Amino acid sequence: MEHGIGVILFVKEAEGGLTSVDEREWTPAMVASLEHVNYITVGGREYETLEGRMNLDSGKLEILVVPMRNDG
Numbered sequence: 003m004e005h006g007i008g009v010i011l012f013v014k015e016a017e018g019g020l021t022s023v024d025e026r027e028w029t030p031a032m033v034a035s036l037e038h039v040n041y042i043t044v045g046g047r048e049y050e051t052l053e054g055r056m057n058l059d060s061g062k063l064e065i066l067v068v069p070m071r072n073d074g
Contacts, residue, residue: 007033008062011044013069023049023067033063042067 006027012020024044042049042065049067057064 006030008060009033010062010064011042011049011067012064013049013067020066023047025062028063036065041070 006029009024009026009028009032010022011024013023015021036051036054040051042051048070050070052066052068054063054065056062
């Protein structure tokens with residue numbers, strides 16, 4: 003059985019800081035899907051994925067996202 007990887011979604015604030023909006027374990031298939039998706043929905047909110055980095059110190063994948071406007 004393959005193990006997942008910890009993933010943290012970060013939103014860049016207007017002031018320049020980063021805020022974590024989600025942290026959970028992703029399956030290998032979920033991580034692989036990042037090659038094909040531009041948007042992630044979590045907590046009923048949609049985010050555009052911008053970039054990611056592997057943090058070897060923490061062993062987690064960190065993904066920078068921006069919230070999409072929810073007009074409606």
